[in-house]
Amino acid sequence: MADDQKKGLSRRDFLKTTGIATGALVGGGLIGGLVGYNVNKDGVQRKSGTENAEDHDVTSVKGLMFFTNHADFNVLSQAVERIFPEDDLGPGAIGLGVPYFIDNQLAGNYGSNAREYMQGPFFAGEATQGYQSSLTRAEMFRQGIAKMEEEAQKRYQKPFVDLDGGQMDEIITSFQKNEVEMKGVSSEFFFRILRQATLEGAYADPIYNGNNNMDAWRMKGFPGHQFAYINMIEDEKFQKIEPKSISSMQH
């Protein structure tokens, strides 16, 4: 653990040297913009706690790998923010980078259901038999996001992103209650994966481009990756531990 200090810059040092302080970071709510942390003027992020940063020159930016336009991405962003909103405890889904997490996941194995059985024939089946759609998650999200926009126009003659929170909630609730007609998938199922993906993006390790600055872990009192608790697990007292990312896990 002490290796952090030896091998590279600590997060605090890094922030100092790049002139970025957490208070000055772009907060949540800026749709389609960079909502990351440790963002410099070029939009380049440097992940904190990466011991091998010097060896591998790890730099990254957040960007879209799946959605092809910002309008769709913005609908997703607003929807996930309603599911996991910013409040006095800390950032919501947007501030945590959840929309980027979901976009990036949709572009990979998750979006293409690469490790799932996708052979036909397809039948609706009973609820106890689980997911039976021929659609991939990527296809479900594309359709689901378009449906959200369509519902907004139909109900309020406005883009989804211009609705107030209550109106957005109404539409999301319609999906949850399976009241929106979708093709090849139920709106209830789409809601479920949207909710689940939101939680995954909030609480996954920041290497997946959500959970910015590990703030979701801080809110929840979860220390992320720690090597060992053997020396404190018998303590009666609740332990507040500064979280660490998997990117620092080197034995």
Place this chain on the structure above:
Amino acid sequence: MAKTLDKVNVVTVGVGWMGGIIAAECAKAGLKVRGLERGKSRSTADYQMIHDEYRYAIRYELMQDLSKETITFRNHRKMRALPMRQLGSFLLGENLGGAGTHWNGHTFRFLPYDFQIKTMTEQKYGKNKLSSDYLLQDWGVTYDELEPYFDKFEKTAGISGEYTNPFAGKRSNDFPTPPMKRTPILKKFETAASSLGYHPYMLPSANLSEAYENPDGETIGACQYCGFCDRFGCEYGAKTSAEITVIPTAMKTGNFDVTFHANVVEVLKSGNKVTGVRYVDTQTGEEFIQPADVVVLTSYVMNNAKLLMVSKIGEQYNPDTGRGTLGKNYGYQILPGATGFFDEQMNVFMGAGALGMTIDDFNGDSFDHSDVDFIHGGSISLTQPGYRPIQTNPIQPDVPAWGAEFKKASIENFTRMLSIGGQGASMPHKENFMSLDPDYKDAYGVPLLQLTYNFTEQDRNMHKYLTDRIAEIMKEMGAKTVVPGNPISDYDIVPYQTTHNTGGTIMGTDPATSVVNTYLQHWDAENLFVVGAGNFPHNGGYNPTGTIGALAYRTAEAIQKYSKTGGSLV
């Protein structure tokens, strides 16, 4: 055309706990053993970046790639069986070490009652305690006969525990290593259970309390309580698994090798013996025939049964006539439980997979069943596995599932919630079985296994009874709010429940009611052995690995004997 390889003495289909044990014991005895593993190699070196909940616990990195093979499922015979397209209810293993890599390490011995369940139940409660739809049968081997093999498996694995459970079978030796740490969270359970008159003890654990060298000279590390155990491999080599014990033991003899990416599609049979297996190299698509003096099926429950079915070895069970044994007595487990919400924050994120305390006051026949409408029961445990934030978002029943209230409650509760769970035994029922699916196929053109399964009346009654007992303990622990688990209705393959599937290739003393004899030797092919939880005629109220480990050691001995003498072992 398939290319025929040189013959070996013993071939194992799958190299996890079962394949590893068979390989180690047979290779030590001088037999040439080859393991066919359809996945890839892996070792502790591959677990050095394992503390990643998303990759391993949510996206199932270590588990079976269902795009290649899954099962189909229906609740009953009138329902159309459909593929399990995503993992959920149980997590099938893949690659070296199998599901034993991502187990939690709970290592129990089934109770003496389990092995003689039919006899003992009838003696005490008469023949009609359960209807004849429940296909209860004795295992043909007693606890006492298995005891030396339990002992052997526990010594191989270095199990940490304490010999204080008054309901357990008699042990010839104490546990190889002392119990894990009694944490403040466990003590809450211990105090509450004791004050209700129950008998809590430290859960027998394969997350070792101290570093240990096993009789084969393999070293297992000391658990660091890092909180990433179930669904993960151990970066410290402190959770005993096959790839750090029996597999290296087998390798060291020079008599064992493993062929990876070798997916067995058929057991080859000629007359009343098998001659070897046919497999597909999953990287090239080439087919090979591996001849062997002895074939041992050591893959998971589902695949062991499927291979016998596609190879037409044994008679498929027919629920209409009751004839046939292959696929019969599929069992699962019943999971009663309760969640408790507390005022104080607790270190719930610290833990280990098998860090827990258990009571058996409602397991087996520990209590009188005269006035209840079920038999058997389950162990009841509070474990501290290390809660993680994607999977653990506890909310009270009146809190919405998303939005502002959800966020607040799930964050507040994360460090203030504990749960107690039971593992209820599963009694075999004539309508719960495995067969071959007529429609769906795996990536190699082989039919998928079809599972027909639902909870029974016995299950529902037991679930309710145990849930009530569990809720009482949680209340006694001082929870502000106690939320008991919902009553069970139909089995649902979506939410995770347990990877304790059993049956389908059951053991017994009569070929009319079992697939293998008590040495796990196939009734229809004397040089074919089938090893795993598929051998259980019913599922008990504990995790199965300790019991299948014991059965595997007994079979390893039997295979050595068979190699010298041939013929039926019974």
